[in-house]
Amino acid sequence: MSETKVTRGWADQDKPRTMHSELLEINMGPQHPATHGVLRLLVKTDGEIVHSVTPYLGYLHRCAEKIAEGCDWRQWMVYTDRFDYLAPMNMNFGYAVAVENMLGVEVPERAEHIRVICAELQRIASHLIAVGTFGLDMGAWTPLLYCFREREEILNIFERLSGGRMLYNYFDVGGVRFDAYDGFEADVLRMVNVMEQKLVEYNTLLSYNKIFIERTADVGVIDVDTCHQYGCTGPVLRGAGTPFDCRKDDPYSIYDRFEFDVPYGTGEQGTVGDCWDRYMVRVRECFESCRIIRQAVAAMPGGDVMSPDLKKLVKVPAGSLYTRTESSKGEIGFHIFADGGSKPFRNKVRSPSYSNLHVIEKVGPGMMVSDLVATVGSLDIVLGEIDR
Amino acid sequence: MQVMTDLFASIFGDSMSPTALLITGGLTMALIMSLVMALCAIVFTWLERKVAGFLQSRYGPMRVGGFHGVLQPVADMVKILGKEDIIPQDADKALFMLSPFVIFVGSLMAWAAIPFAPGFIASDLDLGLFYIFAVSSAAPAGILMAGWASNNKWALYGAARGAAQMVSYEIPLALAVIPVVMVTGSLNMNAIVEAQGGGIWNWFIFHNPFLFIGFFLYFIASIAEVNRGPFDMPETESELVAGYHTEYTGMRFAFFFLAEYANLFLVSCIATAVFLGGWQPVAGPVFAPGLVFVIKACLLVLLQMLVRWTLPRLRVDQLMHTCWKVMVPLALLCVLGSGIWMMVSGELL
Numbered sequence: 001m002s003e004t005k006v007t008r009g010w011a012d013q014d015k016p017r018t019m020h021s022e023l024l025e026i027n028m029g030p031q032h033p034a035t036h037g038v039l040r041l042l043v044k045t046d047g048e049i050v051h052s053v054t055p056y057l058g059y060l061h062r063c064a065e066k067i068a069e070g071c072d073w074r075q076w077m078v079y080t081d082r083f084d085y086l087a088p089m090n091m092n093f094g095y096a097v098a099v100e101n102m103l104g105v106e107v108p109e110r111a112e113h114i115r116v117i118c119a120e121l122q123r124i125a126s127h128l129i130a131v132g133t134f135g136l137d138m139g140a141w142t143p144l145l146y147c148f149r150e151r152e153e154i155l156n157i158f159e160r161l162s163g164g165r166m167l168y169n170y171f172d173v174g175g176v177r178f179d180a181y182d183g184f185e186a187d188v189l190r191m192v193n194v195m196e197q198k199l200v201e202y203n204t205l206l207s208y209n210k211i212f213i214e215r216t217a218d219v220g221v222i223d224v225d226t227c228h229q230y231g232c233t234g235p236v237l238r239g240a241g242t243p244f245d246c247r248k249d250d251p252y253s254i255y256d257r258f259e260f261d262v263p264y265g266t267g268e269q270g271t272v273g274d275c276w277d278r279y280m281v282r283v284r285e286c287f288e289s290c291r292i293i294r295q296a297v298a299a300m301p302g303g304d305v306m307s308p309d310l311k312k313l314v315k316v317p318a319g320s321l322y323t324r325t326e327s328s329k330g331e332i333g334f335h336i337f338a339d340g341g342s343k344p345f346r347n348k349v350r351s352p353s354y355s356n357l358h359v360i361e362k363v364g365p366g367m368m369v370s371d372l373v374a375t376v377g378s379l380d381i382v383l384g385e386i387d388r
Numbered sequence: 389m390q391v392m393t394d395l396f397a398s399i400f401g402d403s404m405s406p407t408a409l410l411i412t413g414g415l416t417m418a419l420i421m422s423l424v425m426a427l428c429a430i431v432f433t434w435l436e437r438k439v440a441g442f443l444q445s446r447y448g449p450m451r452v453g454g455f456h457g458v459l460q461p462v463a464d465m466v467k468i469l470g471k472e473d474i475i476p477q478d479a480d481k482a483l484f485m486l487s488p489f490v491i492f493v494g495s496l497m498a499w500a501a502i503p504f505a506p507g508f509i510a511s512d513l514d515l516g517l518f519y520i521f522a523v524s525s526a527a528p529a530g531i532l533m534a535g536w537a538s539n540n541k542w543a544l545y546g547a548a549r550g551a552a553q554m555v556s557y558e559i560p561l562a563l564a565v566i567p568v569v570m571v572t573g574s575l576n577m578n579a580i581v582e583a584q585g586g587g588i589w590n591w592f593i594f595h596n597p598f599l600f601i602g603f604f605l606y607f608i609a610s611i612a613e614v615n616r617g618p619f620d621m622p623e624t625e626s627e628l629v630a631g632y633h634t635e636y637t638g639m640r641f642a643f644f645f646l647a648e649y650a651n652l653f654l655v656s657c658i659a660t661a662v663f664l665g666g667w668q669p670v671a672g673p674v675f676a677p678g679l680v681f682v683i684k685a686c687l688l689v690l691l692q693m694l695v696r697w698t699l700p701r702l703r704v705d706q707l708m709h710t711c712w713k714v715m716v717p718l719a720l721l722c723v724l725g726s727g728i729w730m731m732v733s734g735e736l737l
Contacts, residue, residue, distance in 0.1 A: 024541060048704060135700065138701060139617055139618060139620065139701025140701070141440070141444070142443050145444035149445055206700070209699070211618055211700045212700045214703075214706055215700060215702070215703055215706075368704070369627060370624070370703045371703070373627045
């Protein structure tokens with residue numbers, strides 16, 4: 001059905017009833033299994049074909065940025081945990097680096113290494129959920145459970161490290177809160193060894209499955225121009241064929257010391273920037289994270305984990321600074337405005353999922369309802385980070 | 389039914405008229421088949437959760453009933469009986485209430501022609517196979533009724549997909565068994581099973597290469613026919629919430645569920661009877677025919693479960709593509725090839 005027909009159908013409504021067709025308006029969400037949280041997509045469909053998609057946000061808004069104005073600099077760390085609740089370590093990392101850049105404080109070497117290990121483990125954990133739930137969107141249940149099984153191992157390490165299994169509040173301005181426990185390195189290495197084997201297994205089970213490729217290749221193609229227009233970062237941008245990664249291109253912490261590649265989409269199974277490319281970028285990033293973790297563990301020094309010249313109540317000199325880091329979803333930026341006091345004047349967060357999600361408005365129209373689900377799944381959004 | 393009629397005749401002797409015998413025998417058999425259906429739902433829901441658990445490196449139900457949660461389905465049934473029966477305000481009430489039974493009855497009726505053991509068949513119809521496919525065609529109507537009457541857009545989607553899928557896949561399903569009918573020369577289920585006696589190599593699946601392909605065509609089409617993964621288009625829980633039964637609760641929902649698992653066993657039973665020798669053992673003389681039949685069918689059910697928990701789901705257009713552009717031509721080729729094979733090998737003469 002063409003668009004002209006549709007408009008004629010709508011215009012005819014006040015005339016005597018004749019045969020006409022209408023678009024079906026459906027609410028996908030906020031309670032819907034495919035929206036990965038409390039996202040609401042208003043979808044207008046023409047049979048199985050999507051006519052337009054509009055995302056409606058705000059169901060998980062918790063005023064985190066406003067709250068920042070009432071906390072001191074260190075206290076706000078717990079709120080960053082709750083942005084991307086699937087990758088809190090990466091969120092912590094972003095905020096810690098942002099405040100440290102403002103302070104100009106040196107973080108002890110040991111703390112930097114622990115941070116990198118945690119951030120990369122967290123990236124693997126987050127990508128495991130992305131891969132698993134994407135499989136679930138395609139109707140494959142089993143990979144999801146496998147992914148959660150491996151994620152559990154990472155959570156066990158984090159639990160011993162920080163006491164939390166979901167929201168860690170482990171990083172702090174100037175270092176990390178607790179030193180690593182005895183045997184931390186051994187645990188991490190064992191985890192990495194297992195992970196590299198299991199990833200190969202997932203590839204056999206899901207990535208190179210014929211049905212899976214049929215469902216994801218050439219579907220939901222997001223090209224580089226669209227990424228630039230909408231500000232997409234992370235696996236979405238890399239899936240579109242641009243190997244941009246803040247860890248590589250704008251190094252923070254000690255990432256410039258490690259050797260790793262930035263995987264990007266090449267259109268291996270179809271078009272560059274299709275769902276399969278985005279999915280596969282995540283899988284390959286897990287391998288790269290494993291590489292980084294190995295190097296970080298090998299180079300791990302002893303010593304303090306907290307900068308000794310920081311007071312408990314931090315005062316940040318007046319000014320503003322935007323600091324970006326690479327979370328599992330893309331570029332997480334903290335734009336910090338300080339007035340010289342012990343509390344932030346304003347903390348503005350640029351969250352990757354927020355920008356990534358809105359691409360759906362552009363690529364959604366014209367695809368099938370099943371493909372819409374696939375595309376939303378391949379963007380790997382986390383609503384906590386979108387609404388904050 | 390003959391078994392039951394004979395049984396009643398031996399118990400009551402001449403005190404019952406032949407008509408009364410026929411009615412009581414028929415009713416008893418219908419009751420047994422209903423029980424078999426209910427048993428299917430109970431056993432297979434448990435089995436499915438266990439198989440899923442096994443594949444996903446977890447246990448599945450472990451608590452209710454002591455050993456590996458064997459009473460979990462019973463607990464679920466009790467729970468579902470206590471659920472509120474909700475009919476949406478804007479639903480078409482009559483259709484909404486009727487549709488679970490349409491689906492259920494369509495499934496139940498097909499059981500009448502399944503030969504579980506020599507003589508143990510509810511109704512030994514000459515048109516048995518034809519009858520089974522005919523009555524199981526009622527299901528798309530039930531699904532459409534459910535989806536339309538719910539007045540829910542997701543349900544409508546599920547219904548439209550489900551009806552299109554089931555109507556389409558009935559064709560390769562029926563075409564795949566036609567070579568068997570050609571070989572046997574009969575649509576009678578008992579005759580088909582009896583023609584496969586004398587060991588595994590006499591089963592129709594190994595009768596000729598085209599029947600071998602035909603079995604797999606039937607198996608794939610049957611998965612689609614009972615709406616299970618990777619062809620669970622009408623439900624697609626990640627897209628359509630729950631598809632055509634989104635609005636159903638309590639016992640009405642249970643009827644859909646019951647029909648689904650009964651159908652799962654039904655298509656496996658048909659495959660067993662038609663391709664895998666029915667109650668004929670792998671080798672040697674006929675031994676415990678009912679048990680042999682049920683074991684074969686259960687193995688097929690198990691296979692369907694393994695497939696469901698391994699593969700992702702197809703998209704709706706890919707599903708139709710698979711049916712009309714791949715399976716139907718292949719099934720037609722099997723019919724043709726099987727006919728030529730029969731002519732060349734001299735079976736026809």
